[in-house]
Amino acid sequence: MPRQDGVPNCGTQDRIDAALGHRVSLRHRIGEREGRPLYTDAVGTLSSDGDGTLVVDTRRGEVRVERAAVAALRVVPPAPARRASWSAVAHLENLCADGWPALVDEPLGAWRLRAADGFSGRANSALAIGDPGVPPPAALDRVRTFAAAHGIPARLQTPVGSPWSAGAQRAGWTLDTGHEAGAEVAVLVMELTALAGPASGVTIGQEPGDDWWSVTGAPTGPAERHVLTAAAAPGYGTAHTAGRPVGAVRAAVVEDHLYLSRLAVLPDARRGGTGTALTRAAAGWGLERGARWAVLQVALANTGARAFYERLGATEHHRYHYLVPAT
Known part of the structure; x- marks a missing residue:
C-alpha cells in the first residue's frame, strides 16, 4: 500500500519492477469522493514509459498510471485466446475450399458437397458451415446420397465446437x-509481411513443372491434377540444390489470403532451411499479388509441421474435424 504521503513503499516499487512485461491486475487511485479515495482496476500487460509512468495494455487500450497512484498489484495468468466468430471461421473455411478446389462442388445452402475421386479428405467431404437450407436430418441424408453417387464415403468437414458439428454428433x-x-x-x-524474406534457390512458376512433380509425386489421376491446378492463378514453388529439385510448395491467392499447401522437402535435404525458404518465397509471391495473410491446414497429429509453422509465426485460428455416420 502507499505511504501516507502517497508514494508507494519500497516493497511495492520492487513488485512493480518485477512485474514489468507480465500480465497484471493493477488497482490504482483515480480521485476522491466525499473525502474517501476512489480506486479502479486495470488488467493487461505492464510496462513503463521511461518517465515513471506505468502503462497497462488492456483489451480496450492503454491505461496510464502514476506509480504513486498504485494501491495493489498482482501478476495474473495470460488471457485465454479469443475464439474466432463462427462467421469468421466459415469465411476462412470457404477461402480454403476455393484454394483446394474439388472436382465436383455442389451447394447445399451454405454447405458444400465435394468429391474428387477420393483424393484428400478436404476435396471429398461435405463442408458443413452455416445453414444448409433444409432441416439437419435432411442435410445429412443429402450428404449420404451425394457421397454414394460419387463413390466416396459419407464424410463431414466441420469446425470443432460449432453448432453444425454438434448437430451432426447428435444425429x-x-x-x-x-x-x-x-x-x-x-x-x-x-501475416505475410512478417513471413516473407530471402529465399535463394527457390523459383515459383505458374505451372507445376517436372521438377515440382518429382518432389510432390506425380498425380494419380485427373481428379488429383484438378485439385492441384484448378485454383485461380496458383503458384508452384520449387527449391533446387546443386541443380537438383529438393523441395516444393503450392500457393494460391484467394481474396486477401495466400493458401499454402503441398509443402514437401526430400528426406536428404531436410533440416537445412529448404522448407523455410519455400514458405518465405511463397509469402513474397503472395504479397505481390495482393494477399495479406497466409492460411494453411495441418493435421493435429503432424506435430513436426505444426512446430515448423509456429516457429515462422503461425497461430491457430480454429480447428475442424471429419465426422462420419455411425452406421
Missing part, C-alpha cells in the same frame, strides 16, 4: 478415426 455422426491423414486439423494463419 449419431462420430469422429472419422480411420482418416489416414488425421481426423482433427488445425487451421493456421500468419
Whole structure:
C-alpha cells in the first residue's frame, strides 16, 4: 500500500519492477469522493514509459498510471485466446475450399458437397458451415446420397465446437478415426509481411513443372491434377540444390489470403532451411499479388509441421474435424 504521503513503499516499487512485461491486475487511485479515495482496476500487460509512468495494455487500450497512484498489484495468468466468430471461421473455411478446389462442388445452402475421386479428405467431404437450407436430418441424408453417387464415403468437414458439428454428433455422426491423414486439423494463419524474406534457390512458376512433380509425386489421376491446378492463378514453388529439385510448395491467392499447401522437402535435404525458404518465397509471391495473410491446414497429429509453422509465426485460428455416420 502507499505511504501516507502517497508514494508507494519500497516493497511495492520492487513488485512493480518485477512485474514489468507480465500480465497484471493493477488497482490504482483515480480521485476522491466525499473525502474517501476512489480506486479502479486495470488488467493487461505492464510496462513503463521511461518517465515513471506505468502503462497497462488492456483489451480496450492503454491505461496510464502514476506509480504513486498504485494501491495493489498482482501478476495474473495470460488471457485465454479469443475464439474466432463462427462467421469468421466459415469465411476462412470457404477461402480454403476455393484454394483446394474439388472436382465436383455442389451447394447445399451454405454447405458444400465435394468429391474428387477420393483424393484428400478436404476435396471429398461435405463442408458443413452455416445453414444448409433444409432441416439437419435432411442435410445429412443429402450428404449420404451425394457421397454414394460419387463413390466416396459419407464424410463431414466441420469446425470443432460449432453448432453444425454438434448437430451432426447428435444425429449419431462420430469422429472419422480411420482418416489416414488425421481426423482433427488445425487451421493456421500468419501475416505475410512478417513471413516473407530471402529465399535463394527457390523459383515459383505458374505451372507445376517436372521438377515440382518429382518432389510432390506425380498425380494419380485427373481428379488429383484438378485439385492441384484448378485454383485461380496458383503458384508452384520449387527449391533446387546443386541443380537438383529438393523441395516444393503450392500457393494460391484467394481474396486477401495466400493458401499454402503441398509443402514437401526430400528426406536428404531436410533440416537445412529448404522448407523455410519455400514458405518465405511463397509469402513474397503472395504479397505481390495482393494477399495479406497466409492460411494453411495441418493435421493435429503432424506435430513436426505444426512446430515448423509456429516457429515462422503461425497461430491457430480454429480447428475442424471429419465426422462420419455411425452406421
